[in-house]
Amino acid sequence: xxxxxxxxxxxxxxxxxxxxxxxxxxxxxxxxxxxxxxxxxxxxxxxxxxxxxxxxxxxxxxxxxxxxxxxxxxxxxxxxxxxxxxxxxxxxxxxxxxxxxxxxxxxxxxxxxxxxxxxxxxxxxxxxxxxxxxxxxx
Numbered sequence: 001x002x003x004x005x006x007x008x009x010x011x012x013x014x015x016x017x018x019x020x021x022x023x024x025x026x027x028x029x030x031x032x033x034x035x036x037x038x039x040x041x042x043x044x045x046x047x048x049x050x051x052x053x054x055x056x057x058x059x060x061x062x063x064x065x066x067x068x069x070x071x072x073x074x075x076x077x078x079x080x081x082x083x084x085x086x087x088x089x090x091x092x093x094x095x096x097x098x099x100x101x102x103x104x105x106x107x108x109x110x111x112x113x114x115x116x117x118x119x120x121x122x123x124x125x126x127x128x129x130x131x132x133x134x135x136x137x138x
Contacts, residue, residue: 025121026128027087034085043136046129049086053126056082057119064111069102072111076102088125091118 028042035041056079063072076098083091094114101107 024128025088025090025124026132027089028132030087031085039136043133045085046133049082050126050129050133052082053122057115057122060115060118061112064115067108069105069108073099073102086125086129088121091121094118 031042031045035045056075059075060072060079063069063075076095080095080099083095094117097107098111098114102111
């Protein structure tokens, strides 16, 4: 089964990307494909991510701390497509776990720790995307 998964990843180009960029947490290939390579659109989406992500992370931390799970779910749901657009695939399982468990009211004690993981990965993503933005200015 693992071999089949590797073939699927190679087919999608994700494994090749990870070999070439092993330390990166972002992958703009989906955004590039979805926008048909429109650099203005890609730049705008990166700018939105850079602007909104710190606010969303802060809101997730606050709502988890306050155990406001309804608001937490709304924020996580809003955040999810942005992570996909920026190709932050390493957070997919964390986000799915949080969405499911918050909805069910299960394993809620894990939410703050997972939000911290999301924050750390997003900090790296923000740094990468700020560098990416510089390439649009050159």
